[in-house]
Amino acid sequence: MSEQGMPVGETAARLGLTVRTLHHWDEIGLARPAARSSAGYRLYTDEDLERLRRIVVYRELGLDLDAIRAVIDEPGGDVAAQLRVQRTHVSQRIAQLQIVDDDLERMIAAQERGILLSEDEQHETFGPGWDTSWPAEARDAYGGSPQWQQYAERSASRSVDDWAEVTRAVSAVDAELADAVASGVEPGDALADALVERHRTVFSQYFPLTRQMQVHLGRMYAADPRFAAHYDAIRPGLAMWLRDAIEASARAHGIDPDTARWE
Incomplete structure (x- = not known):
């Protein structure tokens, strides 16, 4: 100086x-x-x-x-009064940050685990046939995809009751599909097309599902033994029927199932 x-x-x-x-x-x-x-x-x-x-x-x-x-x-x-006011603001900010921290913790867990329910909660919510290893398998297979990220983002905010509501919606559309097969509804019929759209809407509760992506799911349902067993347990032949109905609906919307891309 x-x-x-x-x-x-x-x-x-x-x-x-x-x-x-x-x-x-x-x-x-x-x-x-x-x-x-x-x-x-x-x-x-x-x-x-x-x-x-x-x-x-x-x-x-x-x-x-x-x-x-x-x-x-x-x-x-009154310096102390000024500081008390500031301390109140800080306390409020700390509370807000704690909420953000809790949300971040849930988001991280959802990205890593998929479903934030205990094993008992999963069995109670998804039924006795549910395998608690499935979320980890899905994470290993699709963890790097945008769809897994969207799925995890939604899962992070879902409670047991929220998942129960999703399960009820899925079960309801499965029952409607089974009734259609039992009634002799053919893939490509107006009712079949409506059910395919309902299936796509319900499935979009996991992540946004396009018609092209739905074609891939339909083929997986028929080809994968576990998915085929699930649908055929609801109604024999349902897995193949759903695949064919999805592909017929895709064609009606100008999509060639053989060239459909996961997008």
Whole structure:
């Protein structure tokens, strides 16, 4: 420091501030340097530095500049009251951040596990035939896909009751599909097309399902022994019927099932 004071650049560096900040505080009258060099540059005296240190302390506590001005410049001001107000704001922010932290924890768990239910809750919600290893298998197979991410994002906010509602919707459409097979509805009929659309709507509760993607699912239902067994247990021949109904509906919408892409 010279005999007159410290230049603005050195002052900023000492206090961990920017020159721009010091210029701003000078312009609004919060911290004006007491001296100027012969060339007109700002110079900060010891008293100026002490004021700046106090400003920095209160700014780090979260007070805005108007509150800091009141604390520093109003003789007899109730500093404790100002700090209590700030502490209330901080407490509210902490509570908000705790909610965000909890949400992040659930989102991370959902991305890693798929379903945030205990094994007992899964059996109770999805039925005795549910295998609790299936979510992990799905994560291993599809964890890098956008659809898994969408599925996990929805799963993160779902409760046991939410999953129970999804299960009821799926069971209801399965029953409608089985009734259609029992009634002799042919793939491509208007009722079959309506049921295919209903299946797509219900399945979209897991992730958005396009008609092209539905074609791939239909073929998997018929080809994968576990899916085929599930549908055929509801109604013999249902897996093949659903595949054929999905493909007939796709053709009606201008989609060639043989060239349909997962998109």
